[in-house]
Amino acid sequence: MSLSPEARKTLAGITTATITTVLLKKGLRNVWMRGARPLRPGLPRLVGPAFTLRFVPAREDLATPESWSSPISTRTAIEAMPEGCIAVVDAMGITDAGIFGDILCARMMKRGVTALVTDGVVRDVEGVLGTNLPVWCDGYAAPPSVAGLTFVGWGEPIGWGG
Template sequence: MAPSPDPVPGLPEQVPDAVLATLREVSTATLTTQLMARGLRNTFLGGPRPLRPGRPRMVGPAFTLRCIPAREDLDVLAVFQDYDHPQRLAVESVPSGAVLVIDSRGQTRAASLGEILATRLFRRGVAGVVTDGSVRDAAGIAAVDMPTFAAGASPTTNLVQHHAVDLQVPIGCGEVAIYPGDIMVGDDDGVVCLPRHLAAEVAAAAAEQERLEEFVLSRVDAGAPLRGTYPPDESTRADYRQWVADRPTPGGEGARP
């Protein structure tokens, strides 16, 4: 098993909790806009969808599992007698608060995991699961109180199509490059990968974008035309700054100082 890579030398291993908390409040749509503004266009994972829409947003650093195509002489049911089989080892190794991201090469004929493994991940405090493959026991996994994103459902065990080989290496999932430690954000629209060295910058910009869009939406909903409103011209931005200043302080009763 390869060591965990660090794509940008000298980066801290952990993204601050305050940044993760901000990311729990912003949408994947907003994040893709902010990432595009920084030159990153391929950040939305094609394929994985929430098994149970309506959950709180999934946010956490990626813990990766890479699969290659299965081979009949190697991938037999007996391999699961080994508790250190890479798939089972991944389940027991994902840190609490992290997201298990599985590279299933976009293949959905056999499942990436099932309800028992998903339940174990939930009980270990894992923040979520993402696979560009399918899952088995889909209804059971949807009932587990942990966000799971998959490209489909299949009753067939992973050994029919997937050979798990590596943990904590760069992978592709939904045709997006995922490095260990990248921040995964998921909501009802799907999953976005946020390079961890941009997490703080993008989180702050995304929060400001959503605050501005809340104001713009209120104007449009009240009948304002797009011209001058969306995108906002300087007059609208001046009104927005006053609106922000007049808003109650979170947790308080009065206006902002």
């Protein structure tokens, strides 16, 4: 889904409090994302279509270094991300395995991804900050995602942060 420049400008000027109130009046009561905070203080409000990614609990038989080059991998998902999207990642609130580090965040920047938002954590925090990709997450952890999560797909409905 693309947004017109006018729609982006309008949405960028509306507070999240206003958006949640409007959605509440339309009967949507559970519409905010829990757990995410800006990795770097002072990040601006950003607008873009969501590009969803989903992790499930770790499966040792599936979450292996060899899986990183599988057709269903985070690397493949990043290559499918359209310019201007916001990567919205369901990491099930797991905070002891980082979903992306500096290399994958740098690739998202190169592809023109607007931001990364997750209920999980990132790795290589200094490197991620160095990419200048705006990131909202629940912190950072050194272990890779395969230590606690298995990536299963993108472009699907997700259950993010409750």
